[in-house]
Amino acid sequence: MTDTWRQLADHRAATGDRPIAALFDGDPDRARRCTVAADGLWFDWSKTAIDDTALDLLLALAEGVPSRREAMFTGERINETEGRAVLHTALRATEGPILVDGRDVLPEVHATLDRMRRFADRVRSGEIAGQGGRYTDVVNIGIGGSDLGPVMAALALAPWADGPRLHFISNVDGADATDTLKGLDPERTLVIVSSKTFTTIETMTNAETVRRWMAGRVADPASQFAAVSSALDRTAAFGIDPERVFGFADWVGGRYSVWGPIGLSLMLGIGPDRFDEFLAGGRAMDHHFRSAPLEGNLPVMLALVGVWHHQVCGYPTRAVLPYANRLLRLPAYLQQLEMESNGKRVTMDGADLDRPSGPIVWGEPGTNGQHAFYQLIHQGTQVVPCEFIVAARGHEPDLDHQQKLLIANCLAQSGALLRGRSLEEARALMAGKGLPEAEAERQARHRVFPGNRPSTTLVIEALTPFTLGQIVALYEHRVFVEGVILGINSFDQWGVELGKELALKLGPLLDGGDADGQDASTLALVAHIRGVRGDG
Numbered sequence: 001m002t003d004t005w006r007q008l009a010d011h012r013a014a015t016g017d018r019p020i021a022a023l024f025d026g027d028p029d030r031a032r033r034c035t036v037a038a039d040g041l042w043f044d045w046s047k048t049a050i051d052d053t054a055l056d057l058l059l060a061l062a063e064g065v066p067s068r069r070e071a072m073f074t075g076e077r078i079n080e081t082e083g084r085a086v087l088h089t090a091l092r093a094t095e096g097p098i099l100v101d102g103r104d105v106l107p108e109v110h111a112t113l114d115r116m117r118r119f120a121d122r123v124r125s126g127e128i129a130g131q132g133g134r135y136t137d138v139v140n141i142g143i144g145g146s147d148l149g150p151v152m153a154a155l156a157l158a159p160w161a162d163g164p165r166l167h168f169i170s171n172v173d174g175a176d177a178t179d180t181l182k183g184l185d186p187e188r189t190l191v192i193v194s195s196k197t198f199t200t201i202e203t204m205t206n207a208e209t210v211r212r213w214m215a216g217r218v219a220d221p222a223s224q225f226a227a228v229s230s231a232l233d234r235t236a237a238f239g240i241d242p243e244r245v246f247g248f249a250d251w252v253g254g255r256y257s258v259w260g261p262i263g264l265s266l267m268l269g270i271g272p273d274r275f276d277e278f279l280a281g282g283r284a285m286d287h288h289f290r291s292a293p294l295e296g297n298l299p300v301m302l303a304l305v306g307v308w309h310h311q312v313c314g315y316p317t318r319a320v321l322p323y324a325n326r327l328l329r330l331p332a333y334l335q336q337l338e339m340e341s342n343g344k345r346v347t348m349d350g351a352d353l354d355r356p357s358g359p360i361v362w363g364e365p366g367t368n369g370q371h372a373f374y375q376l377i378h379q380g381t382q383v384v385p386c387e388f389i390v391a392a393r394g395h396e397p398d399l400d401h402q403q404k405l406l407i408a409n410c411l412a413q414s415g416a417l418l419r420g421r422s423l424e425e426a427r428a429l430m431a432g433k434g435l436p437e438a439e440a441e442r443q444a445r446h447r448v449f450p451g452n453r454p455s456t457t458l459v460i461e462a463l464t465p466f467t468l469g470q471i472v473a474l475y476e477h478r479v480f481v482e483g484v485i486l487g488i489n490s491f492d493q494w495g496v497e498l499g500k501e502l503a504l505k506l507g508p509l510l511d512g513g514d515a516d517g518q519d520a521s522t523l524a525l526v527a528h529i530r531g532v533r534g535d536g
């Protein structure tokens, strides 16, 4: 353990009993001081137990961030276990050169973006059409990073959707394809098979299913397929015309890929100009991340709050709570971004990580979550740091009273988490209800809120393509900073491989194949399922 980590642990031990509210009592300026602004975003971390000493120590942990950050932005192979550069930032960059092995990657990025724009314009105008006429629907088939980004962004940017309707098939469960295709006209549906590797079993299986669905009604189904992949040999083998294949380089990780061709479905839905605004938002965040001093740097501060809560205080999860219904799938998107990136057990050099890796990330939009799981957040025995996101303005001017109600709820929650309700206050609540004393006391105890529960609030002006770009890039850089502080590789995902390998072996076993190497529990489950299915 380095000195800084030890000092942080000691500081936490010494101050852990001090209520967060006391920090406000001792510092009337705290609410103003503990905020970071970046191009219209406003991040308030004052409702955490981080004091000046903790902040200094956390900033010391981040000392290595600037050099590593430059290594990322300038194309060094910082994904050391896969020998790759990490350049999703290049997908939204306008100024180069950005060199990988001495070659500027920007011309190709821009050429691909231009091809995407031309394709999207021609599909949206009807110039490229299906065999039954202008495309009314687009189905993206992909999973993980080849699905979650476009799904999340398409929902978030629904007010800008003026192209074909977007649909997404990800799960290998045939129910997903069946339900999605129901009601679609195969002659007017464009299918995009999105897979970086073009080997992912779920995606390839669904692509075959959809091709069969189309073959029943369309003379030349292949002409209504496009592909997004970095495996151009495989897209060709699948029969997709290279004209409709959009490639990207191996330095774009799946969960960081929404900015490029994986975002094609989104571009078709909202149009190239809005997609450009999304890229511009990401670019603005890149500029801020690269240039702002650490203590005024939004991704750095979001990361330091995360490190404080998880690695220092030991809170096992964090909840992302957008008070913006259109950010419905942001928590799911962040689950992959954060947990696939920072759920690692060894450091870059292969040594055991001597502290917790990234936290469990979960969440749901407010106010819905309030009526579901907030009970535990307020009164459960585990502390869940909450990350609220709220927009000052909604997209529906005629429903502004609802936006104000939404904002009021968001602020009420973070306020209640901070303040809580004491036993004395709960007793006062019960007094005068005519209950016997012991019963009043019992009832009062159920109405106590411990408070002192940390939260942060990110305020955006409004949810737009630009601000969505800022938010996504903010979280990408937060993951990066946390990864640097932990000394892990945030850009590989070996942890998903074993399950994939075993699934391939288990397929034949369900058909009565060889049982070699399977554990007894799995064999018993297979036998039971085969029995239920009548396969045994």
Ligand SMILES: O=P(O)(O)OC[C@H]1O[C@](O)(CO)[C@@H](O)[C@@H]1O
Pocket: 143, 144, 145, 146, 194, 195, 196, 197, 198, 199, 200, 203, 254, 255, 340, 493, 496
């Ligand atoms: O785009 P592909 O190659 O189909 O991969 C899909 C997803 O699968 C994963 O490799 C995990 O299994 C993710 O990292 C990725 O986003």
